[in-house]
Amino acid sequence: MHGDTQFEEVIREHQDFVFRTLVRLTGSREHVEDLAQEVFLRLYRGLENFRGEAKMTTYLYRITLNVAQDEWKRRKKEQAYTSFDDRDEGWEERLPNAGGDAERILSGKQMMAGLERALGELSEVERQVIVMFHQEELTYEKIAEVLSLPLNTVRTHLHRGRKRLKERLQEGRSTCATTA
Amino acid sequence: MRDDSMNCEALERALHEGRKLTKEQLAHVENCDECMDVWLTLALEAKPEVAVPADFAVRVVASVPPRREKRAALRVPRHWGLITAMTVVTVVLVVGFPSPKPANSWVGLGFVMVVASEIAGLALWLGPKWMGR
Numbered sequence: 001m002h003g004d005t006q007f008e009e010v011i012r013e014h015q016d017f018v019f020r021t022l023v024r025l026t027g028s029r030e031h032v033e034d035l036a037q038e039v040f041l042r043l044y045r046g047l048e049n050f051r052g053e054a055k056m057t058t059y060l061y062r063i064t065l066n067v068a069q070d071e072w073k074r075r076k077k078e079q080a081y082t083s084f085d086d087r088d089e090g091w092e093e094r095l096p097n098a099g100g101d102a103e104r105i106l107s108g109k110q111m112m113a114g115l116e117r118a119l120g121e122l123s124e125v126e127r128q129v130i131v132m133f134h135q136e137e138l139t140y141e142k143i144a145e146v147l148s149l150p151l152n153t154v155r156t157h158l159h160r161g162r163k164r165l166k167e168r169l170q171e172g173r174s175t176c177a178t179t180a
Numbered sequence: 181m182r183d184d185s186m187n188c189e190a191l192e193r194a195l196h197e198g199r200k201l202t203k204e205q206l207a208h209v210e211n212c213d214e215c216m217d218v219w220l221t222l223a224l225e226a227k228p229e230v231a232v233p234a235d236f237a238v239r240v241v242a243s244v245p246p247r248r249e250k251r252a253a254l255r256v257p258r259h260w261g262l263i264t265a266m267t268v269v270t271v272v273l274v275v276g277f278p279s280p281k282p283a284n285s286w287v288g289l290g291f292v293m294v295v296a297s298e299i300a301g302l303a304l305w306l307g308p309k310w311m312g313r
Binding site: 004007008011012015016019020023024029032033036037040041044111112115130131134135137162165166169170 | 232238243
């Protein structure tokens with residue numbers, strides 16, 4: 001893998017995956033371009049060690065997860081210093097006016113927002129496994145390789161993560177119902 | 181908990197077809213384990229829409245630091261170089277010492293051959309690894 005043109009091709013080929021995964025794992029679109037750039041710069045530094053495409057994609061997945069993890073930690077630290085959090089409040093007002101369907105769309109969006117929030121409450125590894133398996137359609141074997149985990153551990157994280165998501169979503173609904 | 185007043189199969193079909201659900205259907209999804217499973221899977225499989233700037237790849241390539249020339253010079257061990265070197269060593273061992281004094285026999289020659297093959301094997305095994313560094 002040498003040459004700027006080839007590297008540019010690699011970026012074009014994988015940029016959608018990198019952006020999508022970063023958005024899902026960090027739960028925000030803020031700074032996603034900077035983060036994606038960081039991913040590809042780290043990849044570039046490591047490119048000389050790769051001879052096979054398979055190994056390179058594994059490395060790229062790993063870097064993406066690491067960059068998302070770093071960003072997640074940075075945000076957690078920031079949140080510890082400030083009480084302002086835009087994610088939960090006032091988002092209903094920013095939705096486009098959908099006429100008669102507004103209430104229905106709002107319920108659907110509420111569920112999606114609840115899912116994103118619940119994803120953020122999972123452990124790092126559970127979130128990573130769920131996103132790679134469902135969103136990026138990676139196999140158990142590939143996820144195990146990327147995360148350097150045994151296959152059964154990947155299965156366990158996926159099962160446990162999904163269970164927790166369901167619980168959180170249903171807890172969220174109960175909270176909404178009692179507060180309404 | 182399953183709410184039997186709503187047809188789960190029809191609801192799951194609607195979810196798979198991407199149809200918008202009514203408020204009642206959504207409320208049912210939240211209460212029904214089976215429907216929640218389907219909704220959760222579909223929601224997780226939905227890829228978030230991202231807008232990658234058209235010039236993103238070009239900008240990243242422009243921002244990478246130039247490679248140091250020293251690296252090219254360091255990539256010295258070559259696969260073919262190692263094979264050639266091993267061939268020479270094998271030929272020298274076999275042809276140059278046909279009658280070793282302490283072992284002037286088939287046993288001695290066999291020993292020499294075993295040592296030579298071990299060295300050749302090592303070169304073939306390590307050569308590609310070194311070449312990749």
